[in-house]
Amino acid sequence: MDMEEMDLLELWKIIVKRKREIIVLFLLAVVIAGLVSKFMEPVYEASTTLILKSSKASSLAALDPLGTLVGGSSTNVTLQNYIYVLKSRTMLKHTLKEMGWETLTNNDLKEISEGLTVQQLPGTEILEIKYQSTDKDFAVQFVNSLSKVFIESTRDENRADLRTARLFLTDQIEIVEAQLKESEEKLKAFRESERVLQPMEDSKILLQQYGQWDNMLSEVKIAKIEAEQRLNQVQEKLLEQDEIIISSTSIQNNPLVQTYQQHLADLEVSLSGAKERYTSRHPEVLSLQAEIDEIRSKLTNEVQRVIGIETKTLNPIHSELYSQLISIQVELVALDAREQAITSLREQLDQKYTDIPAKELELVRLMRDVEVHENIYLMLLTQNEEIRINEEMHSGNLQMVDMAVIPETPIKPRVKLNIAIAGVLGLFIGFGLAFLLEFLDNTIKTKEQAEAVLGLPVIGQIPMFETSKTDKNSSLSSRSLRM
Numbered sequence: 001m002d003m004e005e006m007d008l009l010e011l012w013k014i015i016v017k018r019k020r021e022i023i024v025l026f027l028l029a030v031v032i033a034g035l036v037s038k039f040m041e042p043v044y045e046a047s048t049t050l051i052l053k054s055s056k057a058s059s060l061a062a063l064d065p066l067g068t069l070v071g072g073s074s075t076n077v078t079l080q081n082y083i084y085v086l087k088s089r090t091m092l093k094h095t096l097k098e099m100g101w102e103t104l105t106n107n108d109l110k111e112i113s114e115g116l117t118v119q120q121l122p123g124t125e126i127l128e129i130k131y132q133s134t135d136k137d138f139a140v141q142f143v144n145s146l147s148k149v150f151i152e153s154t155r156d157e158n159r160a161d162l163r164t165a166r167l168f169l170t171d172q173i174e175i176v177e178a179q180l181k182e183s184e185e186k187l188k189a190f191r192e193s194e195r196v197l198q199p200m201e202d203s204k205i206l207l208q209q210y211g212q213w214d215n216m217l218s219e220v221k222i223a224k225i226e227a228e229q230r231l232n233q234v235q236e237k238l239l240e241q242d243e244i245i246i247s248s249t250s251i252q253n254n255p256l257v258q259t260y261q262q263h264l265a266d267l268e269v270s271l272s273g274a275k276e277r278y279t280s281r282h283p284e285v286l287s288l289q290a291e292i293d294e295i296r297s298k299l300t301n302e303v304q305r306v307i308g309i310e311t312k313t314l315n316p317i318h319s320e321l322y323s324q325l326i327s328i329q330v331e332l333v334a335l336d337a338r339e340q341a342i343t344s345l346r347e348q349l350d351q352k353y354t355d356i357p358a359k360e361l362e363l364v365r366l367m368r369d370v371e372v373h374e375n376i377y378l379m380l381l382t383q384n385e386e387i388r389i390n391e392e393m394h395s396g397n398l399q400m401v402d403m404a405v406i407p408e409t410p411i412k413p414r415v416k417l418n419i420a421i422a423g424v425l426g427l428f429i430g431f432g433l434a435f436l437l438e439f440l441d442n443t444i445k446t447k448e449q450a451e452a453v454l455g456l457p458v459i460g461q462i463p464m465f466e467t468s469k470t471d472k473n474s475s476l477s478s479r480s481l482r483m
Contacts, residue, residue, distance in 0.1 A: 022430030029426025155396030268341035
């Protein structure tokens with residue numbers, strides 16, 4: 001039959017003609033889907049939620065090394081990192097061992113990973129952890145254990161970073177303490193040998209001026225110690241990510257960076273002198289400050305360019321560490337420039353008081369050294385204690401919102417949905433089979449088909465009569481009589 005010339009009425013006639021086959025296929029598909037769904041093993045889903053707590057608002061947060069690695073990053077990047085870690089093989093192994101699994105195979109991990117889903121709820125800072133299993137008790141135990149293990153691991157990692165910072169400061173405290181004792185011994189020996197206890201009035205003024213610059217220098221040194229410690233941590237984490245570490249010497253030795261650094265040091269000296277003569281709103285002070293900001297901006301771009309040459313690949317964690325590395329490098333270069341400026345001003349102070357006797361000048365210098373080391377020592381002690389307290393109080397930045405509970409009903413199989421889908425598929429197959437059978441049927445049924453096939457007109461048509469039962473019997477009896 002030519003299917004290309006069929007209209008909607010003929011299609012409907014085909015469907016009515018083949019309705020038996022269509023109905024049979026529909027019912028068969030529905031029955032099979034219902035039986036398969038009934039005998040399928042039910043699958044249950046357990047879910048729990050974790051929330052990313054806000055960054056600590058206290059002053060201790062500034063001393064938290066993890067705050068520079070997580071708190072300062074965008075929330076989406078942090079949550080994406082957490083999603084990756086939650087689905088990692090290492091986290092799954094740790095969780096299953098906590099649940100009592102002694103031996104684990106790759107197939108076990110693959111099966112667990114296929115049933116695990118971790119996603120961020122849109123518009124929130126909440127992670128939803130779901131696991132599907134035929135054992136509903138295991139599903140609940142697994143998601144709760146995974147959440148607990150992950151929260152504990154992030155908290156331990158945070159404390160490990162704080163512990164590293166505290167140990168670094170402890171080493172620095174020992175160094176500064178030794179320097180302080182040495183400077184005190186020198187001052188004591190000088191007083192005993194020269195029989196001088198206190199400086200003269202002019203020397204006291206000099207000592208006060210030295211003290212101001214030395215306090216500023218001490219603050220710069222403390223800031224450099226903190227920046228170097230943060231730089232070491234970022235470099236270590238970069239090394240863990242892609243086995244590439246950025247060398248700070250390559251930046252310090254860059255000619256353009258050195259030029260900017262020297263220019264920045266000169267401007268710092270000029271700014272310090274201008275602030276002594278004018279107020280902070282004076283045009284000359286504002287002009288120098290604007291020029292310093294411009295040099296720092298150029299310095300940032302150059303440092304970023306130098307680091308960019310050495311960096312090969314980036315991943316979500318690396319991108320955040322990369323930006324922090326640039327910031328810390330610029331901070332260190334700026335601190336070096338500030339240190340040079342303060343040192344230069346101190347040298348100018350030495351030349352200003354050349355008329356002071358050498359004995360007095362030496363006494364002032366020794367007293368100044370003691371005061372500088374003492375200030376640095378006290379600052380380091382204070383920060384070390386603050387980090388120790390923060391380490392003890394650190395509870396991590398994740399909190400469980402809801403624990404998983406045993407599900408009452410399975411999520412699979414969905415019997416009604418399966419039956420509906422099977423019914424629709426059965427109808428489509430039935431319609432397709434009906435049209436296929438009609439297409440394969442090449443018998444002639446109408447005079448129009450005969451004229452189209454033979455190319456001749458129809459002369460006559462024998463009608464089809466329906467005979468009754470009595471006519472058939474009479475016909476048979478007459479045939480028997482004739483015989």
